[in-house]
Amino acid sequence: MRKTAMLRRAIFWGLIGLLAVYLSGCGNARPASSPLGSPSTGITYPACAPAQKPACRIRLLVFSKTAAFRHASISDAIAALRHLALDQGVAIDFTGDAAVFTAANLSRYNAVVFLMTTGQVLDASQQAAFEQYIRRGGGYAGVHSASDTEYNWPWYGQLVGAYFDRVHGHSRIVQATVRVVDHTHLSTSMLPTVWIRTDEWYNFATNPSNSVQVLLAVDEKTYKGGVMGANHPIAWYHTFDGGRSFYTAMGHTSESYREPLFMAHLWGGILYAAGDTTILRS
Helix, strand or coil: CHHHHHHHHHHHHHHHHHHHHHHHHHCCCCCCCCCCCCCCCCCCCCCCCCCCCCCCCCEEEEECCECCCCCCCHHHHHHHHHHHHHHHCCEEEEECCHHHCCHHHHCCCCEEEEECCEECCCCHHHHHHHHHHHHCCCEEEEEHHHHHECCCCHHHHHHHCCCECCCCCEEEEEEEEEEECCCCCCCCCCCCCEEEEEEEEECECCCHHHCCEEEEEEEHHHCCCCCCCCCCEEEEEEEECCEEEEEECCCCCHHHHHCHHHHHHHHHHHHHHHCCCHHHHC
């Protein structure tokens, strides 16, 4: 087990190095072979180039529809995820069109990423298709305001683990200390035990600790705006209704998607949701 953990860390550090070189060299430059359109257009964008990666191991759907606040960092997140997918041989489609939530279409994907979605983004038939997808073993990864989505759909709240607290809200964009609760997960194996970073720190309407496996907790003593006390989860995972769920509350800022450690954390969580660890062993 120890050798496996060391291997995961080593490979993730390699991933971090590749990401750092890419981001320092060309920022959010977009590969000419896979142009990025507006995520609100409803068009999907395949990012696994067959000529480069003849056998994509997994396929992801990244969904970024917003019906309330829209984060400016969504485009930065899409660019960073596209680069990682291309580098790692993962097929990835980006869309803001909820019409893709049909049973037939969702069955093509190992995981669906709710990338900073907000508000009511799916109708009743689309919700039913997504529930069926999860019950058949699908994966979900939620990023930041994915917990500020679909408040009137209790099943979704259970899938995420907790809703964003609309009463107490969040902090300003400030530096805080994050502590790793579980170092064994794909999304945390590369992280320092004490991780100091800058983000917008969410409070949650309920504490999910009793129903999920907490990965990271933020220390409220290191910033202003936290109301959850000494136990303030900020990232977690769990199995739910036949599928897998990962959520990280971080990722508000554009800078997050140029931060190697955060991207390794996010990518590891997405891989868990997809149910595929072969990338870590390649």
